[in-house]
Amino acid sequence: MSEQAEVDYRPMWEELGLDLETHDALLGAVGQLYTDVYLTQEDRPEAMGYLDFVMSEVHGLRIKELHDFRAQGGKVVGTFCLYVPEEIVRAAGAWCVGLCAGAEFGYDAVERIMPRNTCALIKSFMGFKLTKVCPYIQESDLVVGETTCDGKKKAYELLGEVHNTYVLELPQMKRPQDVAFYRAELDELCIELEHLTGKTITAESLRTAIREVNDKRRALQRIYAARTAKPAPISGKDAMLAGQVAFYDDVDRFTQMMNKLGDELEQRVADGSGVAPANAKRVLITGTPMALPNWKLHDIVEKAGGIVVGEEMCTGSRYYDSLLPEDGETVEEMLDAIAEKYMGINCACFTPNEGRTEDVVRMARELNADGIIDYSLNFCTPYQMEALAIETAAATSQIPTLKIDTDYSAEDAGQLSTRVEAFLEML
Amino acid sequence: MRVLGLDIGSRSVDAVWLEDREVVDAAIADSGFDPAAAARTLVERREHDVIVATGYGRHEARKAYECSAVTEIKAYALGASALFPDASAVLDIGGQDTKAIVLGGNGKVLDFEMNDKCAAGTGKFLEVMARALGFTLEELAAASLSAERGVAISSMCTVFAESEVTGLVHRGEDRRAISLGLHQSIVKRTLSSLARIDARGQLVFAGGVAKNEAVVELVKAGFSGEVVVPQESQTVGALGAALSAFAEMD
Numbered sequence A: 001m002s003e004q005a006e007v008d009y010r011p012m013w014e015e016l017g018l019d020l021e022t023h024d025a026l027l028g029a030v031g032q033l034y035t036d037v038y039l040t041q042e043d044r045p046e047a048m049g050y051l052d053f054v055m056s057e058v059h060g061l062r063i064k065e066l067h068d069f070r071a072q073g074g075k076v077v078g079t080f081c082l083y084v085p086e087e088i089v090r091a092a093g094a095w096c097v098g099l100c101a102g103a104e105f106g107y108d109a110v111e112r113i114m115p116r117n118t119c120a121l122i123k124s125f126m127g128f129k130l131t132k133v134c135p136y137i138q139e140s141d142l143v144v145g146e147t148t149c150d151g152k153k154k155a156y157e158l159l160g161e162v163h164n165t166y167v168l169e170l171p172q173m174k175r176p177q178d179v180a181f182y183r184a185e186l187d188e189l190c191i192e193l194e195h196l197t198g199k200t201i202t203a204e205s206l207r208t209a210i211r212e213v214n215d216k217r218r219a220l221q222r223i224y225a226a227r228t229a230k231p232a233p234i235s236g237k238d239a240m241l242a243g244q245v246a247f248y249d250d251v252d253r254f255t256q257m258m259n260k261l262g263d264e265l266e267q268r269v270a271d272g273s274g275v276a277p278a279n280a281k282r283v284l285i286t287g288t289p290m291a292l293p294n295w296k297l298h299d300i301v302e303k304a305g306g307i308v309v310g311e312e313m314c315t316g317s318r319y320y321d322s323l324l325p326e327d328g329e330t331v332e333e334m335l336d337a338i339a340e341k342y343m344g345i346n347c348a349c350f351t352p353n354e355g356r357t358e359d360v361v362r363m364a365r366e367l368n369a370d371g372i373i374d375y376s377l378n379f380c381t382p383y384q385m386e387a388l389a390i391e392t393a394a395a396t397s398q399i400p401t402l403k404i405d406t407d408y409s410a411e412d413a414g415q416l417s418t419r420v421e422a423f424l425e426m427l
Numbered sequence B: 001m002r003v004l005g006l007d008i009g010s011r012s013v014d015a016v017w018l019e020d021r022e023v024v025d026a027a028i029a030d031s032g033f034d035p036a037a038a039a040r041t042l043v044e045r046r047e048h049d050v051i052v053a054t055g056y057g058r059h060e061a062r063k064a065y066e067c068s069a070v071t072e073i074k075a076y077a078l079g080a081s082a083l084f085p086d087a088s089a090v091l092d093i094g095g096q097d098t099k100a101i102v103l104g105g106n107g108k109v110l111d112f113e114m115n116d117k118c119a120a121g122t123g124k125f126l127e128v129m130a131r132a133l134g135f136t137l138e139e140l141a142a143a144s145l146s147a148e149r150g151v152a153i154s155s156m157c158t159v160f161a162e163s164e165v166t167g168l169v170h171r172g173e174d175r176r177a178i179s180l181g182l183h184q185s186i187v188k189r190t191l192s193s194l195a196r197i198d199a200r201g202q203l204v205f206a207g208g209v210a211k212n213e214a215v216v217e218l219v220k221a222g223f224s225g226e227v228v229v230p231q232e233s234q235t236v237g238a239l240g241a242a243l244s245a246f247a248e249m250d
Helices: A012-016 A020-039 A048-056 A059-072 A084-089 A121-132 A150-162 A176-195 A203-226 A236-245 A252-271 A296-303 A332-344 A355-368 A381-396 A413-426 B037-043 B057-063 B074-085 B123-133 B136-145 B158-170 B176-196 B213-222 B234-250
Strands: A076-079 A095-099 A141-148 A164-170 A282-287 A306-312 A373-375 A401-406 B002-008 B014-020 B022-030 B051-055 B087-091 B096-101 B109-114 B201-208
Touching: A012 A020, A012 A059, A012 A121, A012 A355, A020 A048, A048 A252, A059 A076, A059 A095, A059 A413, A059 B014, A076 A084, A084 A095, A084 A176, A084 A203, A084 A332, A095 A252, A121 A150, A121 B096, A141 A150, A150 A164, A150 A252, A164 A176, A164 B109, A164 B234, A176 A332, A176 B123, A203 A236, A203 A252, A236 A296, A282 A355, A282 B158, A282 B234, A296 A306, A296 A355, A296 A373, A296 A413, A306 A355, A355 A381, A373 A381, A373 A413, A381 A401, A401 A413, A413 B014, A413 B074, A413 B109, B002 B234, B014 B234, B022 B037, B022 B201, B022 B234, B037 B057, B051 B057, B051 B074, B051 B176, B051 B234, B074 B087, B074 B096, B074 B109, B074 B201, B087 B136, B123 B136, B123 B176, B136 B176, B136 B213, B158 B176, B201 B213, B201 B234
Parallel strands: A076 A095, A076 A141, A141 A164, A282 A306, A282 A373, A373 A401, B002 B051, B087 B201
Antiparallel strands: B002 B014, B014 B022, B087 B096, B096 B109
């Protein structure tokens, strides 16, 4: 993917301890995939050029930025989950990056240390680490994990043996005492991060971070709002990419570029122009997060003539749906608000979790979705278990659902295409 | 309008020619190693105005003949309800996959289930097991029908079941009992698929495996409603694909 790059990044990659040969193979595969999935689309918004550029430099320019930041004493914090508040990481003066977990890579090494029947996301992040192909984790001074599921909880013990890792405990229920518990965990996280960066989290730094990250989420909300229009002004693939890149790009630049995309989409909506015919079947996807470069389901739906209009996932609405108050006076007050906000996100790791089914039905209505695809990675028990609740709630609202359990491999692409096409025919 | 419905499956390519919704011809060819060539022979066999493709080769056909394509789910639903207007469910066991469909009126699909990436319990499974027993497919069905008891087969995986069958033969187990056990294991899986989508009422059993009387008998015994098998069970998909061209016009 470094075709556009004039700069030779190899010395930097070597310095990071990447396995250059394997890394070349990965970049080649991802570049080819991006071309097939993204660059074959028609009528893409011009502002998507920015994300094309970001993707072409995904292991280049962005890594160079992280590298330079660290050379000047900056710290980078890697995360795998949106329950690690980016606002706090930034308030401590560090940069927050989402880590690679969306491709089948290094499974042979992974299966030596963890069971084969572990979800693709966990196997993927461990595979990237063990085969030394993820520059983001190599640039991470600290990885902050979380206890969202049994698999991740135990995987962080293994990751901790090969990387500096800190684990934030996330409660499993949402009672007041659980929110208080998470709030106390945030205090611990602040101490850990202040220790890492040598800086103090002040009311000023936290307020600024809240404002910056709010702005980023607002830009993504604009894209979401534009997708409620018929015809849809942007493909689901492109819109989801924005949600994926949000995890690791420079915050201010990303916000600015996504607002440009928002302007363009709003113009398209005003003009009544779109990327798919007005009668294309509109699909809302819900379920487990789709980490870069997992574009499998969106690609299948859109190549079958459907259009994905929304994602109720961590790489989607759960990430940008709610904002924080920007007028906090004290650090304590703002941390209280952060605890409230994050504990309000409806992930299947909580019990009970009725809020998620309500979100799904509300979004399906807002987005004028004709159907819902409930997507789970195999062995992701929380989401697979919640599939029934989603299906039942959708049926009550007379929205058809299709349930898909899959992984990152292309092995089931043929069968999945048939099922998705049949679902679209049925709508 | 003369329409050719083409069902390009993993084991056979099936064709049905319609003239104004009436069947005027039908043919079945072996997919062999080159299903596209098998399809072309059928396409050239008779004049037509429009082609509609279905089956796993539908997208290749769509490109080759610039025609439209529908999924096997839709094709079987339309084909089965044209043959049996009272049908409320369809079971199609093909060479590589199994589909269970619940129908609304006029061949509309209300719900469906397909096996995922594994071919366990399909026509291919039976082919491999017949070979392991030294039978043809017809002999396998006949042996099963004449069996007084079935041996429980624990593996659903084609590869493991084959080893299991070989082991049973070595131990001197009656091949008829093994045959019945194999059919029972397929049907058990199929019935649970039908139960999951709440199929009831009249069930149309189609696809290549519906020609196997042993499987048909077991499905009839295990399913709550009436089970009907079309005379030409293998061309139901091709018929449905062809009919979809008329449905578009309605």
